[in-house]
Amino acid sequence: MSAKSKIRSSKSNFRIYILVFFVLAGAAAIIFRLYNLQVSAHAYYQGLADDQHKTYEELIPRRGEIFARDGTGWYPVAVNRDLSLVFAVPREIEDAGNVARELAGILQIDERELKEKLDQPDGWYAVVKHKVGDGEIQQIKDKKLKGIYFSAEPERTYPAGNFASQVVGFVGSDGKKETGRYGLEAFWNKELEGTAGSLEQERDTGGRWISIGEKKIQPAANGSDLFLTIDHTIQYRAEMAVKKAAEKFKADRGSIVILDPATGGVLAMASVPDFNPNDYSSVEDISVFANPAVSGTYECGSIFKTITMAGGLDAGVVTPDTAYTDTGAVTEAGYTIKNSDLKANGVQTMTQVLEKSLNTGAIFVEKGLGNLRFLEYVKNFGFGQISGIDTIGEAPGSISGLKHMRNIEAFTASFGQGLSVTPVQFAAAFAAIANGGELMKPHLVEKIAYPDGREEAFQPQEVRRVISKEASLDLTRMLVGVVQNGHGKRAGVPGYLVAGKTGTAQVPKAGGGYEENQHVGSFAGYAPAFNPRFVMLVKLDNPKNVEWAESSAAPTFGEMAKFLLDYYGIEPTEEYSQQDVDLFNATHDVSIYQAPKPEEQPAETQPPVEEKKKEKKKHN
Amino acid sequence: MSQSLTITNSNSLAFGKRKKFSAERQPIRVGPLTLNFLLVVLICAAGVFYIFEVNDVATRGYKIKELEKRAQDLESNNEKLKIREAELRSMYNIEERTKNLNMVAPGNISYITLPGNVAMK
Numbered sequence: 001m002s003a004k005s006k007i008r009s010s011k012s013n014f015r016i017y018i019l020v021f022f023v024l025a026g027a028a029a030i031i032f033r034l035y036n037l038q039v040s041a042h043a044y045y046q047g048l049a050d051d052q053h054k055t056y057e058e059l060i061p062r063r064g065e066i067f068a069r070d071g072t073g074w075y076p077v078a079v080n081r082d083l084s085l086v087f088a089v090p091r092e093i094e095d096a097g098n099v100a101r102e103l104a105g106i107l108q109i110d111e112r113e114l115k116e117k118l119d120q121p122d123g124w125y126a127v128v129k130h131k132v133g134d135g136e137i138q139q140i141k142d143k144k145l146k147g148i149y150f151s152a153e154p155e156r157t158y159p160a161g162n163f164a165s166q167v168v169g170f171v172g173s174d175g176k177k178e179t180g181r182y183g184l185e186a187f188w189n190k191e192l193e194g195t196a197g198s199l200e201q202e203r204d205t206g207g208r209w210i211s212i213g214e215k216k217i218q219p220a221a222n223g224s225d226l227f228l229t230i231d232h233t234i235q236y237r238a239e240m241a242v243k244k245a246a247e248k249f250k251a252d253r254g255s256i257v258i259l260d261p262a263t264g265g266v267l268a269m270a271s272v273p274d275f276n277p278n279d280y281s282s283v284e285d286i287s288v289f290a291n292p293a294v295s296g297t298y299e300c301g302s303i304f305k306t307i308t309m310a311g312g313l314d315a316g317v318v319t320p321d322t323a324y325t326d327t328g329a330v331t332e333a334g335y336t337i338k339n340s341d342l343k344a345n346g347v348q349t350m351t352q353v354l355e356k357s358l359n360t361g362a363i364f365v366e367k368g369l370g371n372l373r374f375l376e377y378v379k380n381f382g383f384g385q386i387s388g389i390d391t392i393g394e395a396p397g398s399i400s401g402l403k404h405m406r407n408i409e410a411f412t413a414s415f416g417q418g419l420s421v422t423p424v425q426f427a428a429a430f431a432a433i434a435n436g437g438e439l440m441k442p443h444l445v446e447k448i449a450y451p452d453g454r455e456e457a458f459q460p461q462e463v464r465r466v467i468s469k470e471a472s473l474d475l476t477r478m479l480v481g482v483v484q485n486g487h488g489k490r491a492g493v494p495g496y497l498v499a500g501k502t503g504t505a506q507v508p509k510a511g512g513g514y515e516e517n518q519h520v521g522s523f524a525g526y527a528p529a530f531n532p533r534f535v536m537l538v539k540l541d542n543p544k545n546v547e548w549a550e551s552s553a554a555p556t557f558g559e560m561a562k563f564l565l566d567y568y569g570i571e572p573t574e575e576y577s578q579q580d581v582d583l584f585n586a587t588h589d590v591s592i593y594q595a596p597k598p599e600e601q602p603a604e605t606q607p608p609v610e611e612k613k614k615e616k617k618k619h620n
Numbered sequence: 621m622s623q624s625l626t627i628t629n630s631n632s633l634a635f636g637k638r639k640k641f642s643a644e645r646q647p648i649r650v651g652p653l654t655l656n657f658l659l660v661v662l663i664c665a666a667g668v669f670y671i672f673e674v675n676d677v678a679t680r681g682y683k684i685k686e687l688e689k690r691a692q693d694l695e696s697n698n699e700k701l702k703i704r705e706a707e708l709r710s711m712y713n714i715e716e717r718t719k720n721l722n723m724v725a726p727g728n729i730s731y732i733t734l735p736g737n738v739a740m741k
Binding site for chain 2: 015018019022025026029030032033036037070075076079080081082134157159160161162163232233236566569571572581
């Protein structure tokens with residue numbers, strides 16, 4: 001071989017080597033890339049291919065939350081907690097017995113039942129337990145069990161437990177899906193639940209989703225948040241007050257409704273018995289789920305004389321000083337209607353009719369109005385129809401007896417017998433008197449916040465003018481008299497003018513007539529009388545150890561009114577002495593609003609702080 | 621001829637020094653072979669560059685995924701803490717906890733009216 005051809009051959013070899021080098025480098029790079037894709041990033045691409053969790057999250061809307069006013073901010077009453085669903089792929093499980101034993105111990109479920117579920121070598125899917133907390137999930141993860149998986153499962157939770165449970169309601173299954181049941185959760189369900197998303201994905205011939213195929217996801221629209229007019233502190237105090245009153249007077253049930261008279265916004269709506277919405281399935285008597293303040297009807301009794309009097313004053317039939325002669329009884333259609341004290345009081349003014357709660361006086365006003373006009377006033381105050389409050393299950397009550405236009409039914413209705421009302425209806429009617437005669441629509445939701453950030457505030461709605469401003473002022477003066485001189489004394493608060501009226505009503509029997517030894521005590525009122533910040537109705541069903549509402553509902557009203565006046569920082573308008581305060585403290589249960597005086601504290605129950613500390617140390 | 625080749629400046633006019641190379645050197649020819657060679661080199665370089673880029677994207681993808689997961693975890697943790705805060709802020713809870721603190725509820729509230737025409741609060 002010549003030198004020339006040698007050089008050429010080594011040259012061509014060199015070129016081949018370079019080519020081989022590049023081919024090999026290319027191959028190595030491809031292998032490296034394949035290794036990266038298939039081994040190192042296996043989990044990532046596997047996850048990407050069947051990203052069920054992400055898809056699920058995109059399709060299921062997040063339920064809106066519910067907030068109560070709390071000072072200048074908001075308190076979350078209903079929120080969502082992320083729990084987990086534990087499920088198994090039985091075909092991946094090697095030792096079903098062992099896995100079942102481990103899981104049953106952590107999740108507190110039946111081991112044998114679980115083993116049966118897991119012991120299916122061909123099984124693809126078995127639910128182990130729904131809604132499992134983080135602690136348990138971590139414990140299971142630590143065990144590194146093969147074939148056990150988790151997926152997110154949101155749960156509605158109520159951080160304050162029983163707080164406003166009957167107002168808010170709860171979320172439960174209606175057999176098909178989780179939905180709002182009772183209260184605001186049910187009434188506002190459409191806004192709260194949002195809109196579910198949709199998923200379009202190619203399927204193979206076997207109908208299975210092709211996980212790497214093209215997905216068209218229409219994401220879910222989350223639910224809207226509700227902001228309530230309910231005040232966290234007032235609602236809590238009202239709940240405590242009604243609980244304590246029901247306990248003290250051994251009442252079967254009780255309700256307190258507090259409204260802002262200027263707007264109709266509900267500040268508190270508390271009832272007993274209540275329930276814990278976090279544990280609603282353990283409630284035996286499902287009637288406690290309903291909100292008795294809007295769906296419970298009752299005969300309200302003498303408290304209704306206020307409505308009759310409002311009509312009389314507005315129509316000009318009577319003035320606060322109009323006098324009539326109380327003979328103690330009125331006879332109509334063979335019935336004799338007597339005063340509750342069974343006395344004949346002689347000449348009495350309309351102010352005294354309310355102060356002494358005279359049935360004959362209410363009949364006197366009704367007679368002056370006439371049955372038709374009386375019915376008109378009753379209707380205009382909102383009785384016999386729903387108030388339109390924004391929650392579920394509102395009852396209209398009944399004034400059907402009045403529509404017969406018979407005197408006897410109109411007479412009994414004038415002092416609150418033979419018609420039925422709901423607490424919220426009555427509170428709204430009283431709010432109209434407090435609000436200068438304008439009836440406002442009671443409402444619970446102040447604003448709604450949509451998921452796109454928009455907010456919609458609900459403006460207070462005026463329903464109608466029921467009575468004139470002058471009539472409302474006259475009536476307020478008369479109702480202040482009831483608290484100062486009449487049956488409502490214990491509803492008064494030293495230093496303030498409180499307007500209100502008691503009512504002790506009989507409980508109708510199913511077959512007609514009235515139950516013996518059963519009554520409903522109620523008190524409705526507002527304060528400060530001439531610039532009212534709140535209207536409140538206290539109702540106690542069948543209190544056992546008191547005969548009249550002036551000893552049960554009225555003091556409860558007084559205790560709550562004292563708290564509210566202090567809470568709002570309203571200055572006293574009237575002169576009062578220490579004696580008045582002492583009397584108030586002696587006749588009211590102020591334990592949760594006011595500190596006991598030092599000398600009243602029994603020494604043995606209040607050991608010095610030093611001793612307490614020592615005791616604690618001993619325990620530790 | 622010596623074994624070593626002395627390289628001098630071609631413009632040198634120094635006597636006895638040899639020129640480095642002859643003036644008849646062939647110019648570089650760019651033929652189809654060179655083009656092919658350059659093409660192969662370019663393709664390979666592009667391939668290598670592509671692989672590095674793809675790897676880089678994949679690594680960044682990991683990081684994004686990791687950060688997304690971290691954000692999700694933090695969000696979920698935040699939600700849990702919010703619920704815990706709400707539980708602790710509940711009036712029921714606060715009152716229950718204050719029971720053992722020997723706290724004194726406010727007594728009668730006195731309102732002081734300040735002199736002057738300016739309303740103060």
